[in-house]
Amino acid sequence: MTKPNKNQREIGLLHWFTALFFVLFVTGIVPWLIAGIPPLLSQTLSLLHLVSGIGITGIFATYSFSHFQRTVGFRRASVIFVGGLLFFGFCYLIATGFALAYLGVVARYAWVFDSHNWIALLFSVLLIFHIGHHYFSFPQRRRAAVPSRFVTLDVAIIKPILVALLVAAGASVSLLFLDASIVSEDSQYADLHQQYSDDYGEHPFSPSLTQTASGKFVAQRDIAGSARCIECHQTIGEQWLASAHRHAANDPTYVRNINLLEQNKGISATRYCEGCHAPIALLSGTLTEGGQHGGVSGTVANQEGISCMSCHGMAELTGSEGVASYMFKERSNYLFEHSQIWPLSALNEQAIRLKPQLHSQELRPSVMGTSEYCGTCHTQFMDKSMNNWGWVKMQDELLAWAESKFNKPKDSRFSHPNNKQCQDCHMPMVQGHGMATDADGNIKSHYFVGANVALAKHFGNEKLFELTTEFLQRDKIELTIDPPEDKFAKQSDLFVSSDIRSQQKYPVGMYRGSTTQITLLLSNQGVGHHFPGGTIDLNEAWIDLKVYDGNQKLILTSGDLLEDGSIEQNATVYKEVAIDRYGKEVWRHDLFNMVGRSYVNVIPSGTTDIVEYEVAVPDWATSPLTITATLRFRKFNQRYINWVRQDQHLLSNPIVDIARDSISVPLLKTPSTHQSH
Template identity: 60%
Template sequence: MLYLGKMSVDIKGKQQQQEAKRLHWFSGLFVVLSITGFVNWLFFPLPPFIEQLLSLVHALAGFIFSVVFCFYTLSHFRRTLGFRRPVILSIGLVLALMVLYLVVSGHLLIFTGVLERLSWLRDSHLWLSLVTVLLIVIHVLCHYLTFPERRKLVVPSRFVTLSPAINRTIFKTITLATVAALIVLMLDNITKAPPEDVSIDDYQYDYGASPFAPSLAQTKNNEFIRKRDIAGSMNCIGCHQASGEQWLASAHRHAADDPTYVRNVNLLQKSKGLSATRYCEGCHSPVALLTGQLTAGGQHAGVAGTVANLEGVGCMSCHGIRSLTSAEGVASYHFTPRSDYLFEHSSSPVLSFINEQLIKLRPALHKKELLPDVQKTSQYCGSCHSQFMDKSMNNWGWVKMQDEYQAWATSKFNLAKDPRFIHPQSKQCQDCHMEKIAGEDMAADSDGKINSHYFVGANVMLARQFGNEELYDLTVDFLQQDKVNLTIEPPEDKLSRQNPLYVSSEQRTVQNYPVALYRGKQAKITVLVSNQGVGHNFPGGAIDLSEAWIDFDIYDGAGQLVYSRGDLLANGEIEPLATVYKEVAIDRFGKEVWRHDLFNMVGRSYVNVIPSGSTDIVNFEFDIPDWATSPLTISATLKLRKLNQPYHDWVNEQEKIKENPIIDIARDAIKVPLLKTPAVMSEKQNSLGEE
């Protein structure tokens, strides 16, 4: 019996020793977690390097802590559940559940990242950590105040201090954490990719001191950008899958390999040299411009297979812009590379994974640098969607070209310009062209939505060119959302007879009087085209290339064509008498600049657009033949295509365009009875003729 009792005591003593060791590590790791977590929170923002280092140590300590916690909790509750201390036991149970939640939520945060839609997980992890620290202090105090001396695992030297063993363990743990941090620093330094040589010998400064002129793009000290700091959009898709997949289909992605651009930039290079292509590439391919490719020996983005050609306007091309240099356009932005996280550009799969997780875990720096407030403004879009040409390019003088920003700035979608035309909500470009849509993405908001990176506009040609049917359907739907409305005004019947019946004034205001047209007479039909929902002129963009027009047709009751305007000719061009919304640019000799060779443009011979909030009134006058039968069916359709036929055919000489779709934007139709001319009118006309 004595032997069994002694054996039992020895076993119990060994269990207590094991639990004590686990308590030491539990305490040490908990202190490290508290320090790294609360320092990052209380002193935010810290220098990025320290912030990431603390987060990495916090994550590594958390993994080890989760294992120690499981073993310590099991042994601790196995030993203490029989104690008759309900307060301490209750606090211990609550603590165990809270620490378990912290362990689980911490692991989720490490692997999923700090997502906006899961912000409650981050907040609960933080605030519950504070409560846990407080409860642990209370739990320990209650332990030393109420437990008998013989049951205490550790006898404190003072009332509120931990044992020397725990103190030593905490010291060891902090030391290990420090060593781990030094190892991380060493690994980060060793695995860094060698710096790229961005110096370029014999660079051609043909347009002034700026290496990026004649574009207005700027960098710090006008230095060239490393390719890795602006290219590599495919790396972004790993975290931003929905945004990346949309971008792959967008006109931004295809800004450089668009066959119309390739043909045009080749013309510019042939006419004025490679350095002149900087004018275009600042917006169509910042990769080529900012890395210094556009000089002798380099290649512009129209060359298939180059990084610039594959990127077009890539992720960093937009998200690397943190400020604007002016509102003039032609790439009037300042590009700044983002800061590197730990193990950035490492070739090791493990370290690359850690780098991705750090970005997810500490996204504040990433978001601050890549999504500044300026990117939410219309002026930001205007840095490329506004354009001018000066004497350095056209050897003539300053010429204003497309300017979507100015058109928006004077519209009802900006600040109120006229109390009669105030939109209920001011809108930026992004509100229409980057609408919120559902998407599985790290950047998704609390509703699981992201800003669309399809950049839906009017370019249905590119969507079909690269087989992006979803984008094609979205674009067609976007164009047909009644942003531009077409209405046929009912014709006036000047021959209608007086009604002998009395009609009150109230009835007269709502009475639709019957209207008729007459055989053998001339008639006039008015069509109203209203730009009520576009935030800039309609059409917008390069309107010397695109064209919108009214297809107007009248058929009689037997289906015979009575009158037509706006048909396509056999060669695909619009008939000359049609109402067309476009621009005709001219050179110094008055000839049309029809190949989009804007370096020859000095003015315009024709411009027809509809400003935002305005209505164009178009009258169609025609003779009604005697053979026409009643009723007349009058229809009008507003059509749009990206490329006019001459430019389309010119591009097709070298670059194959699969399709140039024509989209029906708006349509209206009415039926009008057709009558024989009344005798009274015939007699009146005859008498007038005799006189």
């Protein structure tokens, strides 16, 4: 058996290079040009494109070295020039191809994907030109000496092309068939109405308003498994892990309340809360007799809370009533979506990187950027099925936003190009890493920064605690002490020009032995809803007022904390007091007993609250008086957090000073009430 010579080896490499190039061309051009190609087939072709690219890389390196060695002495500059362009062009295709396989075909690197495609088309054109030009520019007298199989596409080169295309087609069919067999074995679920108890009506998830697109249970794997999402979305995942969304089910206050609800009304009633706090438990069908709610430690629902798919699986909204009024839809499967075998799971991850469009379209519905989207869980009511009384409106951040200046038309049914949505404040753009970054390397923050400093501190998330504190202190609420006017200031009947009058400021002063009114102005100019918002039966915001004389002797105080941590009774507090049917306070957040309110004090968005205090200035006070007012906030009132801590939860409850103002006022003697003549 004779050993093939160098020329024959080069021809063999050329044949297989051409064959793999045809596979690369077909698997690359078909998904690019045909928009309606089935997703699984498109993913399969992309994987074959990658595999073919890996295979052709080794052949290209060997063939290029051999080919350049043989042709370097040719004196046809145009052919050599085009050959050089082809070499560097193919190197660029290899580099960008591997980069896309590693980084993914994402927005930030769209230019890499676009250039890869256009250079591939240009390469194909130049390759045809190079072969044709090489053949026709070859001297006529030397053509006969060159083997025809080297300069023409004869049977010897067509054969490997056909073999490669047939292998590619067979691989595509095999992959699709294997994927179908895995899915069919692992996707059989019972109908909801056959297994879920109907204690709260025919609606399958009542009293929650949640629905599923299939009308069946959702497999736990289709709504849980957030750790897998973090593999491609690193920064987003790190932020979510620290967020209140992730801790929505293992929050000690929630655990205490959900246990209380189960004890009083049974596990079916916990569906009311779990549609928002633990969708994994609700949608996978565990909230029925024998099941476990999301407050149970160790369960997947408890560990993930509001998982990635809990929000990204909300395909549409079913209403604006809140209480989880959304429809959940499982995402479409990529190739080998549920395979546990390493090579197949690796192919699945690679398919997502190469074809993320399906992933992005399904998991980022247009409604996701609206305030209505957030309102599905941040709006709440209770009806007779829960409180045995009647319909009661509770928190409604959506309506509060709809009536604010941030909703230009003042109606949530319409959109306006200059609206500010919930996400604009609570999910600002920040720098990040991962496949979801935009062209500038930014992502939507998934810390969901709001007012819950307690959870951030409890779980040791110092970064989130700092961000939350800074968020609360960002001058969204302005506190101003209106200087008290000197009521004994002298007035003149002489003419004063309008320019001077417009700039006139009345003298500021207070008098010993008199009682003077101090006015505070609290303006909600930066919050897109009422302040405070959310669970205002638990939150506490209050004014801490202090008045000292020149020797730092205390003259007036309001808003002090007592020894037990509660706020003194004469303080101005912003909160809600919910009551039951007997008029007693529902202080444990057992909202299934709530039928109304005895007290509500909030500051609607875009409005100002005026608070007045009477200050009796003693005769012994020295000048000047220093008046200081601070708006303070804590997530939980003391009575409630003491009750939670009885359940052995060492829950933190830090206080944040949101706004502050201080003025100095001179003290004067009261002038004589009569004049001498």
